[in-house]
Amino acid sequence: MSKRTNPMAVKSALAYTVEEAANALSKTPATIRNWVKDGLPIMASHKPYLISGAAIREYLRAKRKDAKRPLEPDELYCPACRQGRRPTDMTATLSVLTANTSLLKGICSHCECPCARMISAAKVSEFAGIFIIKKAADSEP
Ligand SMILES: [Zn+2]
Structure with a gap:
């Protein structure tokens, strides 16, 4: 996604079809359908279904807030x-990517999916005080 979507481009009192929402927000209908899959609530009693402008605003605001939330030192x-x-x-595995950048990888304690964090090489020792760091096999000299 290159440009931030302006939640104010939709009117909270109106309901939109996927195509109308896409037009109002300058997105493709596929993007709107992805948002629905991602949790944007629909008004399923209508066929084709409608999405309330208020729900779109709420969804976009929540998304932006998520994106802004910084990681805690132990995350x-x-x-x-x-x-x-x-x-x-x-526990995290450390891979050296460049002279200045390393990647910490672990398994999410919540959903067991892979999770990761880019860190600067200068901070490796700092993170070694927080995580149990194992060197990745591919970064051995
Ligand atoms: Zn997770």
């Missing part, structure tokens, strides 16, 4: 939970 980012989670057993 990795879980794409399945869409938020920071502690890794299982506080």
Whole structure:
């Protein structure tokens, strides 16, 4: 997603079809359907279903808030939970990506999906005080 979607582009008192919502927000209908799959509530009593402008605003605001939430020092980012989670057993695997960047990978303690966090090489020792860090096999010299 390149540009932030303006929640004010829809009117909270109106209900929209997928196509109308897509037009109002300058998105494709496929994007709107993805939002519905992602949890945007629909008014299923109508065929084709309608989405209330208020629900779209709420959804977009929640999404933006999620994106802004910074990770706590003891969290990795879980794409399945869409938020920071502690890794299982506080264990993380460290992969060196570049001279300045490393990647911490773990298993989400909440949903057991892979979670990860990019860290600067300068902070590896700091994170070693928080996580039990194992070196990834592929980053051995
Ligand atoms: Zn998770």
